[in-house]
Amino acid sequence: MAYDEALAARVRNALSDAGELREQKMMGALCFMIGDHMCCGVTGNALMVRVGRDGYDTALAEEHVRPMEMTGGRRPRGFVLVDPPGIGTDEALHRWIRRGRTFVSTLPAK
Template sequence: MPYSEHMAETMRADLGVEPGLAEKKMFGGLCFLLHGNMVCGVMRDGAMYRTGKDREDEAIVAGARPLAFTGRKMGGMVEIDTGAFEDAALRATLTEFSLANAASLPPK
């Protein structure tokens, strides 16, 4: 099953209009990039956010869990399931962390 287009539209709205923002199909889902650096994305069972290692613990306390695609934790990345995705405040927090992280990286 592909990613939810409804979730992708919600994520687009959460991100707003940001210069340098782009979309790319990756990992069987849809990722959003800022100047070539991944910010977040939607996948079949939820969403992922690249908060950066410095904000990862805060994101987990807020309600996310560490991202582990292959059973191995990917540092600086968190995920939420479709139920948690309905929490607008959680999405706003994770989006803020992830946009700040991507903006701190050199453009690709």
């Protein structure tokens, strides 16, 4: 699946202060890795955010958010997709990316 280059550029800009940032294509998306942990990504025109299992239901209750669905219909808990209306402003995009960064900061170093 292709990903939205303009959204990827916005995500890069939002993560410009992340330090150990790397991009990796996987799961049909462009994923942004912080310290070897996936924080967020761009799949199609949606933002994929790693919110963790504890933040999953809360994130899904928000507007323009849906479960991430993998091939075969599997829905990994802990990852959500935010559709374009939910990330239309830089403020909204940054808020979602902060959620991903906050979760990743709780993970042990690899």
